[in-house]
């Protein structure tokens with residue numbers, strides 16, 4: 019037996035993954051345990067969970083890999099500082115303590131975290147090798163082109179190459195400070211969202227605007243080549259030397275200073291969002307076309323934070339040259355933990371790899387699981403009122419019926435998801451046909467910005483009935499956007515047609531308005547019985563009752579909160595919000611029956627999490 023632990027840490031989204039004889043046994047992000055979103059501290063809890071899932075102690079491990087090369091990263095920090103000195107002294111000084119204390123002494127830190135039990139060597143591949151490994155090795159392909167795009171690793175900000183059998187080879191890279199991830203993040207910052215977490219909001223905002231700044235971006239900010247590579251004009255940016263992302267010159271170009279967080283969103287911000295989204299898609303498409311030209315392959319694998327841009331991914335699949343696309347669900351830095359572990363097993367140890375039609379990621383259900391007994395023990399301890407449905411069909415029928423009455427359902431089943439999306443393991447569910455649901459979910463359940471869209475889960479066999487996809491197109495990881503089909507759209511009368519900006523939300527655009535974004539797009543998750551089990555059966559029951567194979571699936575958390583992991587997290591979130599029903603395995607709780615519901619104040623609960 020060969021046991022391999024992969025670790026990513028110290029940038030954002032720390033995580034651990036355990037691979038035993040090539041099988042992915044467990045993977046989880048540290049934030050789920052510490053309840054600190056995007057926690058970047060050393061993932062002690064995630065490691066402990068992975069080891070316990072494998073029934074292992076630190077001394078049982080054969081290899082431990084870290085997802086990047088810290089010394090090389092430090093080298094980039096120093097060189098960048100020197101190139102811009104004396105500007106940048108403050109940010110340099112701020113970065114130093116963590117480097118001197120932990121990052122430069124990783125082996126020591128890791129040995130300490132493994133309680134002195136691990137005495138073998140540590141392996142440090144390059145950051146983009148870890149991303150690439152996480153994209154290719156679990157994929158269903160025998161061979162594929164690989165593209166990684168992110169903010170920055172050591173020096174590389176993008177790379178490409180190929181995967182064949184049990185090997186990956188990266189042949190080209192783009193280097194810091196020229197970076198698609200950092201470019202997108204600069205606009206995230208400029209539009210008043212949080213760096214390294216608000217990118218999703220920027221993407222969600224884009225359909226409200228018009229891409230009026232595309233020419234300005236392409237003329238001034240970047241020199242984009244046919245192959246998707248580019249150079250940024252660094253006079254518009256400040257991230258090499260300052261504590262902000264953008265410079266005054268940037269602000270002049272886009273007509274004002276950065277929007278302050280939580281302030282009113284203006285049409286200009288939406289137009290800026292639409293513009294950078296369009297440019298990002300163009301870069302992704304050009305890179306994909308070039309990669310197809312040089313490799314002649316039919317399959318493409320993607321990873322790196324930019325691969326969470328599901329609108330861009332959808333463009334690559336629908337408008338790009340590749341026949342098949344597989345994206346690592348934990349495409350951000352958390353996925354590097356899995357990548358390094360698999361890189362060691364396949365490439366370093368030269369073990370054979372047998373791809374499977376459904377991939378090797380197990381639906382990304384790689385986190386902790388709780389039994390009915392554990393759930394009941396917890397619920398009894400807090401005096402909750404609950405009902406147990408041992409019959410699966412009865413349970414699914416009952417919950418589907420509640421959902422059809424516009425009840426909002428907290429749904430916790432099986433293992434927790436690895437990666438940022440909730441996929442039916444730790445989800446909040448609702449009726450996609452409801453016109454009120456988009457606003458109810460945003461304002462009364464998740465307490466987040468009203469403009470943010472919700473994503474659908476759809477039965478895999480029905481995906482092309484509702485969305486412009488191929489028949490039975492698989493998107494189990496919710497990483498691809500597709501448009502709602504014409505025949506499911508509602509004709510808008512003249513007045514509604516002319517709505518601008520956030521007013522676009524007022525128009526009911528389709529038969530499934532709660533998940534139809536203002537440009538008719540939807541971030542689709544397909545659900546099948548093999549991967550999703552009871553979640554699939556619940557949706558089947560809902561379809562039987564209502565004729566609709568589509569529901570809302572959003573992550574089980576409130577704004578700023580990491581997705582829930584344990585029954586305790588789920589119960590607290592259920593009580594604090596206006597969620598109506600909580601289902602954990604075979605146990606159902608109704609809000610109206612909970613005597614201690616009013617003790618929990620939402621403001622107090624929200625205050626325990628930092629705004630994202």
Ligand SMILES: [Fe+2]
Pocket residue numbers: 145149168169170171322323350351
């Ligand atoms: Fe990365």
